[in-house]
Amino acid sequence: MKARAIHLVVNGEQASGEVMPRMLLSDFIRDDLALTGTHVGCEQGACGACTVLLNGRAVRSCLTFAVQADGASITTIEGIAGPDGELHPVQQALRDRHGLQCGFCTPGVVVTACALLRDDPQPTTQAIREGLSGNLCRCTGYQSIIEAIEQAAAVGASTSADGTVA
Amino acid sequence: MKPSPFDYHAPTQLSEAIGLLSELGDEAKLLSGGQSLVPLMNMRLARPEHVVDLNRVTGLSDLSVDQDRVRVGAMVRHRQLERSAELVAANPLVAAAASLIAHFQIRERGTIGGSLAHADPSAELPLVACLLDADIEAQGPSGVRRLTGSEFFTSVFTTQLDESEVLTGVAFRHLDPAEGWAFEEVARRHGDFAIVATAATTLFGEDGRYAAAGLAIAGVGAVPQRLDAISLVGELPSDRLWRSVAAEASSRISPQGDIHATAEDRHDLARTLIIRSLSRATQRAKGGDPR
Ligand SMILES: Cc1cc2nc3c(=O)[nH]c(=O)nc-3n(C[C@H](O)[C@H](O)[C@H](O)COP(=O)(O)OP(=O)(O)OC[C@H]3O[C@@H](n4cnc5c(N)ncnc54)[C@H](O)[C@@H]3O)c2cc1C
Ligand code: FES
Numbered sequence: 001m002k003a004r005a006i007h008l009v010v011n012g013e014q015a016s017g018e019v020m021p022r023m024l025l026s027d028f029i030r031d032d033l034a035l036t037g038t039h040v041g042c043e044q045g046a047c048g049a050c051t052v053l054l055n056g057r058a059v060r061s062c063l064t065f066a067v068q069a070d071g072a073s074i075t076t077i078e079g080i081a082g083p084d085g086e087l088h089p090v091q092q093a094l095r096d097r098h099g100l101q102c103g104f105c106t107p108g109v110v111v112t113a114c115a116l117l118r119d120d121p122q123p124t125t126q127a128i129r130e131g132l133s134g135n136l137c138r139c140t141g142y143q144s145i146i147e148a149i150e151q152a153a154a155v156g157a158s159t160s161a162d163g164t165v166a
Numbered sequence: 167m168k169p170s171p172f173d174y175h176a177p178t179q180l181s182e183a184i185g186l187l188s189e190l191g192d193e194a195k196l197l198s199g200g201q202s203l204v205p206l207m208n209m210r211l212a213r214p215e216h217v218v219d220l221n222r223v224t225g226l227s228d229l230s231v232d233q234d235r236v237r238v239g240a241m242v243r244h245r246q247l248e249r250s251a252e253l254v255a256a257n258p259l260v261a262a263a264a265s266l267i268a269h270f271q272i273r274e275r276g277t278i279g280g281s282l283a284h285a286d287p288s289a290e291l292p293l294v295a296c297l298l299d300a301d302i303e304a305q306g307p308s309g310v311r312r313l314t315g316s317e318f319f320t321s322v323f324t325t326q327l328d329e330s331e332v333l334t335g336v337a338f339r340h341l342d343p344a345e346g347w348a349f350e351e352v353a354r355r356h357g358d359f360a361i362v363a364t365a366a367t368t369l370f371g372e373d374g375r376y377a378a379a380g381l382a383i384a385g386v387g388a389v390p391q392r393l394d395a396i397s398l399v400g401e402l403p404s405d406r407l408w409r410s411v412a413a414e415a416s417s418r419i420s421p422q423g424d425i426h427a428t429a430e431d432r433h434d435l436a437r438t439l440i441i442r443s444l445s446r447a448t449q450r451a452k453g454g455d456p457r
């Protein structure tokens with residue numbers, strides 16, 4: 001059970017680490033890379049707080065081992081806003097529509113919405129509801145999140161296939 | 167919780183993966199999408215000493231449609247099935263079943279090989295593999311074995327696979343362009359495992375009577391079950407016919423109650439879903455509900 005070296009790209013920058021095989025990608029991101037925006041709620045795939053983009057695909061970082069991400073490109077919530085901190089349209093819309101309260105679910109919601117709008121830039125309300133079904137929010141009642149994603153779609157928010165934000 | 171420690175292996179060749187499995191025996195677990203295995207490891211319900219990751223093995227991720235079959239590599243993700251236009255054209259039932267699994271972030275990782283090998287009694291893809299009697303391919307130290315979807319599942323979370331075998335792919339028949347199909351399930355919330363699920367196919371003759379039909383059900387026993395002997399063939403479609411088929415089917419299943427639903431609820435759901443899926447498959451065969 002020896003540690004392994006991994007090299008990956010996180011939010012556009014090279015990152016590396018020495019990880020034990022059992023280390024979850026979520027823990028590597030939070031504890032080793034100190035990117036604590038990725039939240040961990042359940043560690044069983046149910047809550048969606050830990051969602052990140054792995055090679056552009058929205059996945060549960062709590063159900064992936066860090067060793068598996070060797071050579072991969074990852075986008076976390078810290079990589080979504082513009083370089084000067086200007087909010088991504090999804091973030092701006094959540095702010096405008098009061099799509100968050102405590103904010104625990106928000107990183108997962110934002111990353112999920114970016115992937116959703118990339119795959120389906122003009123989703124129906126039903127498609128937004130289905131796309132969000134894997135993200136639990138205990139505060140908002142979801143309605144304001146759905147409205148925010150509708151607003152983001154209306155202003156044409158989407159991400160390119162490699163997960164970089166357009 | 168966190169998984170207990172293990173050694174990690176990331177072979178790039180199938181032969182290497184099989185070699186590792188035969189060498190390490192029951193200390194080893196294959197890792198595909200990890201969407202069932204990793205939650206079990208996080209809860210320490212599974213504590214493999216060795217994890218053999220299939221994600222870097224070449225040749226397991228192809229989805230191809232040829233003359234009469236759809237071939238799906240074991241590492242094809244549920245999301246690929248759901249979004250493949252080629253698959254939707256050749257066999258919309260498989261694509262529809264995949265789209266009902268969990269949430270899309272889980273479907274981005276979860277694989278058909280993992281889903282069939284895991285053999286959850288209420289999972290969608292095992293039900294379709296059973297109904298369509300899919301051709302399942304496994305490879306082990308002594309070579310390739312072909313297994314059939316109607317016999318593959320032997321008990322809860324148990325299949326005909328040996329410990330040292332890798333499920334490498336599965337082939338489904340095409341649905342006839344005139345064939346109707348349906349996949350219906352009831353779950354507590356969108357994305358949850360189904361409590362009961364049913365799948366059906368129907369084909370009509372020129373006389374307007376059923377020429378062929380298939381029906382299978384999951385969530386009412388240890389494994390998905392084909393209700394073959396229940397015959398629609400030769401009959402004219404009607405609500406009354408579907409009701410009598412549902413009543414007969416319901417007398418042949420003996421679901422157990424558990425935390426999710428009582429045995430009686432499962433019986434009721436089975437009847438309702440059978441009627442719903444026969445009606446939907448009939449509607450689709452009659453062109454009332456295009457693919
Ligand atoms: C929140 C949540 C909700 C879910 N809801 C559903 C649902 O509604 N319906 C549903 O069907 N599933 C559901 N799942 C499970 C999901 O479908 C998994 O993708 C699937 O059950 C297993 O596929 P996997 O590729 O992730 O396999 P893994 O988790 O990697 O492996 C599962 C098991 O199969 C073995 N295995 C994997 N690949 C192979 C292979 N090629 N050959 C031999 N053995 C192999 C592994 O050793 C392990 O024992 C859900 C999961 C989560 C986390
Ligand atoms: S922490 Fe990963 S889904 Fe809840």
Ligand code: FES
Pocket residue numbers: 099100101102103104105106136137138139140
């Ligand atoms: S804002 Fe509190 S959990 Fe969603």
